[in-house]
Amino acid sequence: MPYPPPSRALPGPRRRTLLASAAGTALLAGCSSAPGDPDGGTSGSPSLAERARARAARDSEGLVGRYDAVLAAHPALERLLVPLRAEAVRHVEAFGGGASGASASPSPSPSPSGPGSPSPSASAPAVPTDERDALAELAAAERTLADQRAKALLEMPGELARLLASVAAAGAAHAFLLTEGAR
Template sequence: MPWTLPSRPSRRSLLAGAADAAGAALLTGCSDGGGPSGTDAGVSLERRMRETAVRDSERLLERYDATAAAHPALAARLAPLRSAVAAHAGALASADAPADRTASSAPPSPSTSSAAAGAPVAGAEPVPPKPEEALTALADAERSLAEARTVTLAGAPGELARLLASVAACGAVHAYLLTSPQGDKP
C-alpha cells in the first residue's frame, strides 16, 4: 500500500517545527556588530523587546475582540484562545510596567464593542464578513506574529528568548486551531 501524506499536520509536528525554527534562529542569530542604536540608550534591550511584545499581544487581543464582536457565534470558540493571548501579554510585561497596561483576560461583551462585521478596529484590518474568512484572518495574524517572535528571539536575552519561543509556539498552535475543523468542537 503506497504511503500518502496526511492532509493536515499533527499538533506534535507543528510544535516540533516551531521548536526547530526557534533553535535555528538561535543558532544563526545575525548582528551587524554594532552596539545599541542611539534611541533610548538608557532603556535596556530586554525592556524594549518586552514592551514591543506586549504591544503586539495587545493588538492581537483587539483582533480577537473585533472578530468576536463581528461574529458573536464565534465568541465561545475564541474565548480560550483570547484568554491565552491575554496571559501572554501579562507574562511578557516587564516587572516595572504599569498594571493597567496589560490586557484583561476577560473579553468585552459584543454589545459594548463598536466593531461590526467588516468594520475596522482602530489601527487594524477590517473583520471579514464571513465567519470562516474571519477565522482565517485571525489565524493569519497569529501565524504572522508567531513567525515574527521566532525571528526576534534570536537577539533576546536568555529568559526572554525562552518566553518568546514558548509564546511563538502557542501562536502557531492557535493558528492551527483556528483553521482546523476540530477547533470548532467544544
C-alpha cells in the same frame, strides 16, 4: 480476528507532529546562546530587552483586540476563540503588559489591528462578515506575530529569548487551530 480498516487520514501534517516540531524548534532556539557569550546570553543590553518586552506586550494586546473584534462580530465562534484569547491575555501579562486594558474577558469595545502590525493603536479594517474569512485573518495575524517573535528571539538575552520562543510556538499553534476552525 480481522483487523479494522484504517481510519481516514487527513492531508497535511498531524496536529501532534506540528505542535511537537514547533515546540522543539522554539525550545532549541531559546536555549542557545550567542557565540562568545560565556554566560548563556544573560548579559544582553537591558534597554534592548526592555524595549523588546514592551513591544511584545503591545503586540499581544493588539492580538487580544483582534480576538475581541472577531468575537463581537461573530459570537458563534466563542467556543473556539475564548480559550485562545485567554492565552493571548496571559502572553500580555508574561511580557509585563496589561496596564492598557487587556483583560481576561472580552471588552465591549474592541480595537482590532491589521494582521501585519498587531498593535492596539493601528487603524484596523472591519472584521469580515464571513466567519471563515474572520478566522483566516486572525490566523494570519497569529502566524505573522509568531514569525516576528521567532526572528527576534535570536537577538535577545537568554530568559527573554526562551519566553519569546514559547510564545511564538503558542502563536503558531493558535494559527494552526484557527486555520482548522475555518474549515
